[in-house]
Amino acid sequence: xxxxxxxxxxxxxxxxxxxxxxxxxxxxxxxxxxxxxxxxxxxxxxxxxxxxxxxxxxxxxxxxxxxxxxxxxxxxxxxxxxxxxxxxxxxxxxxxxxxxxxxxxxxxxxxxxxxxxxxxxxxxxxxxxxxxxxxxxxxxxxxxxxxxxxxxxxxxxxxxxxxxxxxxxxxxxxxxxxxxxxxxxxxxxxxxxxxxxxxxxxxxxxxxxxxxxxxxxxxxxxxxxxxxxxxxxxxxxxxxxx
Amino acid sequence: xxxxxxxxxxxxxxxxxxxxxxxxxxxxxxxxxxxxxxxxxxxxxxxxxxxxxxxxxxxxxxxxxxxxxxxxxxxxxxxxxxxxxxxxxxxxxxxxxxxxxxxxxxxxxxxxxxxxxxxxxxxxxxxxxxxxxxxxxxxxxxxxxxxxxxxxxxxxxxxxxxxxxxxxxxxxxxxxxxxxxxxxxxxxxxxxxxxxxxxxxxxxxxxxxxxxxxxxxxxxxxxxxxxxxxxxxxxxxxxxxxx
Amino acid sequence: xxxxxxxxxxxxxxxxxxxxxxxxxxxxxxxxxxxxxxxxxxxxxxxxxxxxxxxxxxxxxxxxxxxxxxxxxxxxxxxxxxxxxxxxxxxxxxxxxxxxxxxxxxxxxxxxxxxxxxxxxxxxxxxxxxxxxxxxxxxxxxxxxxxxxxxxxxxxxxxxxxxxxxxxxxxxxxxxxxxxxxxxxxxxxxxxxxxxxxxxxxxxxxxxxxxxxxxxxxxxxxxxxxxxxxxxxxxxxxxxxxxxxxxxxxxxxxxxxxxxxxxxxxxxxxxxxxxxxxxxxxxxxxxxxxxxxxxxxxxxxxxxxxxxxxxxxxxxxxxxxxxxxxxxxxxxxxxxxxxxxxxxxxxxxxxxxxxxxxxxxxxxxxxxxxxxxxxxxxxxxxxxxxxxxxxxxxxxxxxx
Numbered sequence: 114x115x116x117x118x119x120x121x122x123x124x125x126x127x128x129x130x131x132x133x134x135x136x137x138x139x140x141x142x143x144x145x146x147x148x149x150x151x152x153x154x155x156x157x158x159x160x161x162x163x164x165x166x167x168x169x170x171x172x173x174x175x176x177x178x179x180x181x182x183x184x185x186x187x188x189x190x191x192x193x194x195x196x197x198x199x200x201x202x203x204x205x206x207x208x209x210x211x212x213x214x215x216x217x218x219x220x221x222x223x224x225x226x227x228x229x230x231x232x233x234x235x236x237x238x239x240x241x242x243x244x245x246x247x248x249x250x251x252x253x254x255x256x257x258x259x260x261x262x263x264x265x266x267x268x269x270x271x272x273x274x275x276x277x278x279x280x281x282x283x284x285x286x287x288x289x290x291x292x293x294x295x296x297x298x299x300x301x302x303x304x305x306x307x308x309x310x311x312x313x314x315x316x317x318x319x320x321x322x323x324x325x326x327x328x329x330x331x332x333x334x335x336x337x338x339x340x341x342x343x344x345x346x347x348x349x350x351x352x353x354x355x
Numbered sequence: 356x357x358x359x360x361x362x363x364x365x366x367x368x369x370x371x372x373x374x375x376x377x378x379x380x381x382x383x384x385x386x387x388x389x390x391x392x393x394x395x396x397x398x399x400x401x402x403x404x405x406x407x408x409x410x411x412x413x414x415x416x417x418x419x420x421x422x423x424x425x426x427x428x429x430x431x432x433x434x435x436x437x438x439x440x441x442x443x444x445x446x447x448x449x450x451x452x453x454x455x456x457x458x459x460x461x462x463x464x465x466x467x468x469x470x471x472x473x474x475x476x477x478x479x480x481x482x483x484x485x486x487x488x489x490x491x492x493x494x495x496x497x498x499x500x501x502x503x504x505x506x507x508x509x510x511x512x513x514x515x516x517x518x519x520x521x522x523x524x525x526x527x528x529x530x531x532x533x534x535x536x537x538x539x540x541x542x543x544x545x546x547x548x549x550x551x552x553x554x555x556x557x558x559x560x561x562x563x564x565x566x567x568x569x570x571x572x573x574x575x576x577x578x579x580x581x582x583x584x585x586x587x588x589x590x591x592x593x594x595x596x597x598x
Numbered sequence: 599x600x601x602x603x604x605x606x607x608x609x610x611x612x613x614x615x616x617x618x619x620x621x622x623x624x625x626x627x628x629x630x631x632x633x634x635x636x637x638x639x640x641x642x643x644x645x646x647x648x649x650x651x652x653x654x655x656x657x658x659x660x661x662x663x664x665x666x667x668x669x670x671x672x673x674x675x676x677x678x679x680x681x682x683x684x685x686x687x688x689x690x691x692x693x694x695x696x697x698x699x700x701x702x703x704x705x706x707x708x709x710x711x712x713x714x715x716x717x718x719x720x721x722x723x724x725x726x727x728x729x730x731x732x733x734x735x736x737x738x739x740x741x742x743x744x745x746x747x748x749x750x751x752x753x754x755x756x757x758x759x760x761x762x763x764x765x766x767x768x769x770x771x772x773x774x775x776x777x778x779x780x781x782x783x784x785x786x787x788x789x790x791x792x793x794x795x796x797x798x799x800x801x802x803x804x805x806x807x808x809x810x811x812x813x814x815x816x817x818x819x820x821x822x823x824x825x826x827x828x829x830x831x832x833x834x835x836x837x838x839x840x841x842x843x844x845x846x847x848x849x850x851x852x853x854x855x856x857x858x859x860x861x862x863x864x865x866x867x868x869x870x871x872x873x874x875x876x877x878x879x880x881x882x883x884x885x886x887x888x889x890x891x892x893x894x895x896x897x898x899x900x901x902x903x904x905x906x907x908x909x910x911x912x913x914x915x916x917x918x919x920x921x922x923x924x925x926x927x928x929x930x931x932x933x934x935x936x937x938x939x940x941x942x943x944x945x946x947x948x949x950x951x952x953x954x955x956x957x958x959x960x961x962x963x964x965x966x967x968x969x970x971x972x973x974x975x976x977x978x979x980x981x982x983x984x985x986x987x988x989x990x991x992x993x994x995x996x997x998x
Contacts, residue, residue, distance in 0.1 A: 145456075206570050208570050210563070211534065211562075211565075211567040211570070214559055215563040217559075218368035219364075253697035256699055257698070258699070260695065261712055261762075262685045262687070262691075263712075272701055276701075276702065278703075290442045293443065294446065295445070300447075308445070312447065315450070321448065321455040324451075328445045332443035333443065336443075349746075
């Protein structure tokens with residue numbers, strides 16, 4: 114067990130944790146979950162938590178913006194859809210850790226690298242969902258809109274995108290949850306996040322449960338938030354025919 | 356940092372990594388030789404080995420369940436929930452869990468990767484079977500086909516696109532997570548990244564490049580297999596749903 | 599609706615003229631619309647009707663440039679449609695389609711307000727207009743806050759029409775607007791629409807495949823045949839009485855004479871004079887009247903000239919006219935009756951003559967089957983006297 118530990122990349126808080134392990138009973142025996150320790154040391158997880166939040170938020174927002182731009186571009190030029198799907202697909206396929214590593218020589222250690230890679234990862238699912246959502250807009254609404262004198266752009270922003278919103282939200286949910294999970298690897302890009310304490314001591318059970326648990330909770334929270342946001346933004350979905 | 360310097364720096368690192376892949380050199384830590392095709396080859400094989408075992412395992416476990424549930428139309432909530440939950444599990448946390456609670460070694464890592472592969476395969480199998488044209492199934496039943504025959508001859512062939520896309524998702528997730536398997540004592544290509552002291556900066560970059568290339572290669576291969584397996588009448592343009 | 603033309607308000611009805619308008623799609627040998635020339639005066643309803651493939655919808659959509667003409671020109675209010683950008687043109691043209699196309703994600707009020715918003719009206723003006731339209735179109739105020747999915751089909755249709763009327767356009771284009779509704783509601787909507795048109799007097803291009811709807815709704819009808827060629831452009835009366843060729847005749851239907859009658863009221867025809875007789879009058883006078891009269895029977899009326907019944911020959915052999923008639927006057931028709939119904943009453947009662955009374959129930963004349971058939975063969979029958987908005991409306995089962 115010591116082999117992997119011995120060659121850990123030197124990263125932020127790693128040393129502190131290991132030192133702590135020579136302390137109290139529960140911790141010393143590496144019990145399942147040392148509540149007291151967790152309570153006392155919770156503040157150690159705050160910074161990683163915030164970093165993690167920032168990474169996820171920034172990446173998903175950037176991913177949404179880029180995917181939206183791509184979708185708007187390919188909305189009138191359908192021939193763009195297959196190549197863009199393929200391109201975003203490649204970005205999705207490349208394992209995030211590898212992506213971080215490959216970016217390091219270009220953008221160096223830090224948040225930027227992580228965000229670039231995380232953003233790239235979200236593009237495929239968001240792009241696909243925006244395109245699918247736009248495709249599902251009822252033709253009658255589009256015809257009526259155009260016939261009333263809406264320009265293509267007005268039609269897109271006032272009719273098509275709002276109606277595609279449910280599907281876009283669905284894509285955002287998947288992207289966000291995945292990004293929360295993957296951002297734990299951002300520690301390898303020197304960007305902190307919940308992977309930081311996790312990686313600092315993989316053998317410490319309480320640590321693993323705390324860091325991992327927080328990540329999972331964050332994913333759930335984001336998911337719920339997006340569900341609510343989706344409902345608020347599309348009140349017409351709830352109505353039943355009178 | 357001007358763009359020129361950045362690109363120069365990148366080129367420099369890049370050539371270093373390529374060199375690492377092909378030529379052996381002396382390690383900065385132990386006196387051993389690192390790098391070179393032979394070692395790369397070994398690492399790649401190890402990587403594929405653990406990935407294959409895990410993928411096969413998750414296929415064996417998840418696909419029958421997914422297909423069964425889909426055929427009978429039950430457990431939709433469960434199938435979808437497991438899919439969502441699987442997406443939320445951080446790979447690092449999973450490996451860490453193994454290290455902290457279960458143990459290290461090939462068996463444990465394979466189990467962890469297997470667990471990672473189950474959700475996409477389960478959910479996609481379920482959805483794939485569900486969305487097979489009900490009329491075709493009814494017709495088959497009316498012709499006297501037994502249930503297993505219906506599954507094998509009607510549902511599965513028609514479900515190939517979505518099924519395979521689930522396999523692809525699982526495979527990529529597994530290969531990606533196998534990269535951090537060295538943390539749990541299983542040496543794979545990820546070792547190049549994790550044990551920087553041994554392999555040096557060139558080794559780390561080489562590891563990143565190799566893992567990326569490996570993942571793309573696997574994705575292409577599976578895409579090819581999918582095309583082979585898809586019945587001719589079903590070669591649709593639309594991308595199958597990745598659940 | 600009477601407000602002076604403010605910013606973006608279109609106001610008056612405009613004429614529409616097709617001048618040899620042609621539409622040719624690339625790659626096909628036959629044009630979709632072939633040299634169509636139709637002149638629609640302002641304030642009238644022109645119905646485009648024809649079999650499927652006749653291009654009627656295409657022709658309508660050329661007016662607001664949803665389909666671009668490849669030859670000829672179309673003028674709206676004396677201006678070529680190509681004068682301005684399509685979006686600008688469309689904001690001054692009302693557009694109603696069969697599937698309605700309300701925006702599901704907006705309330706009815708927002709849907710109706712779309713073009714005014716595009717034109718930049720102020721908030722208050724828009725709100726006032728929406729309320730007004732809802733009232734005019736017959737929808738409850740509280741519907742404004744609902745979403746389209748919560749409305750019935752008929753309500754959605756009305757909302758679609760309200761939306762097209764919102765910016766007070768000079769021209770309305772309607773493509774089978776009542777097609778997606780059941781027959782009973784369709785009739786109701788048609789009647790209401792005609793009442794609306796009586797008030798608004800818009801220029802309307804109306805597309806339908808149903809010749810009966812065309813006859814009911816149109817001031818003029820343009821019948822198109824396959825390949826987008828005009829078969830006949832005429833008033834409903836002319837169409838029914840003088841179809842241009844075999845195709846039109848077939849399309850209009852074998853019962854075109856009857857169709858004609860349902861467009862008329864009894865008042866539209868010259869009635870025969872009724873030989874009147876008053877109680878106590880000397881029968882000699884009555885017999886003198888009957889001499890050479892068109893109606894060979896005398897009609898007993900009271901002091902107010904209200905018909906009491908017919909007198910027989912025997913009655914007239916008395917020195918004075920009796921108090922009571924020999925036979926009942928029924929069926930007593932009214933000037934306002936739809937001609938077709940009047941004919942039906944006549945036939946059912948098995949009489950040759952029926953007295954016709956006015957609103958005060960005083961005698962106005964006598965109607966007979968002969969008069970009707972004579973009329974149908976006369977030149978008078980070609981003249982359309984009622985604009986669509988004032989056409990007699992069939993009685994529906996529900997009141998109002």
